[in-house]
Amino acid sequence: MLGLFKFKKKTATILVVDDEPDLISTVKTRLEWNEFKVETAADGQEGLEKASSLRPDLILLDCNMPEMSGLEMLDHLRQSSELKNIPVIMLTAVFAPNDIAAAKELGISDYITKPFDFSQLLEKISQILDKR
Numbered sequence: 001m002l003g004l005f006k007f008k009k010k011t012a013t014i015l016v017v018d019d020e021p022d023l024i025s026t027v028k029t030r031l032e033w034n035e036f037k038v039e040t041a042a043d044g045q046e047g048l049e050k051a052s053s054l055r056p057d058l059i060l061l062d063c064n065m066p067e068m069s070g071l072e073m074l075d076h077l078r079q080s081s082e083l084k085n086i087p088v089i090m091l092t093a094v095f096a097p098n099d100i101a102a103a104k105e106l107g108i109s110d111y112i113t114k115p116f117d118f119s120q121l122l123e124k125i126s127q128i129l130d131k132r
Contacts, residue, residue, distance in 0.1 A: 012057040012129050013037040017047035018091070019065040023114075027060065027091075030118055036125075044068025046100065046124055048076050057129055058087045063094040063103075071099065074106045087128045091116065 014036050018024050028038045033050075039054055041047035045067040051059060059077075063070040071088065077083045089107040092099075095113045103111055109128045112121060 011035055011037050012116050012125075013039065013054060014054040015039050015041065015047065015050055015054060015059045016127070017041045017044065017050075017059060017065070017070065018062040019043055021060070034122060044070055044073035048073050051077060051086065052080075055082070056086060057107075057132070058089065058125060062085070063090060063092040063099055071102055073108070074103065074108065078106050086131070089121075089124060089128070122129045 011080075014031055015037060016024055016027050016031075017040070018027075019042050024040045024042070028040055030077075031038045038054065039050055043065045047059070047061065048068065051073075057067050061070045061074060070092065074088055074090075077086060077088065088107075090103050090108050090111045091114065092112075093114040100111055110124050112124070
């Protein structure tokens with residue numbers, strides 16, 4: 001089992017926003033094994049609402065989703081004075097240069113393409129949360 005990652009004296013809350021139920025279930029379970037509190041949303045609109053109410057420590061965000069895309073959600077986050085500083089890792093199968101550039105322009109913390117190595121994802125999450 002991978003080592004446990006803690007976030008500065010408390011368990012970090014991570015919001016996973018993706019429209020793939022199997023991926024959400026797997027990521028949620030693996031993050032909870034590493035003592036993160038995990039909330040989920042199935043699309044950008046639900047993700048934005050949960051981000052507003054929960055104020056998570058970090059968001060894992062897919063690009064292509066119904067209702068509101070990940071990039072649209074990210075744009076809304078960055079326009080909100082309360083939510084603009086939440087770190088976001090794009091976790092997506094989309095690797096088009098224009099989407100990556102748009103996400104970087106909106107201030108993402110990292111961009112990880114699916115399929116991905118979970119231990120590397122945990123390492124990136126830990127590095128980002130330790131900087132906060």
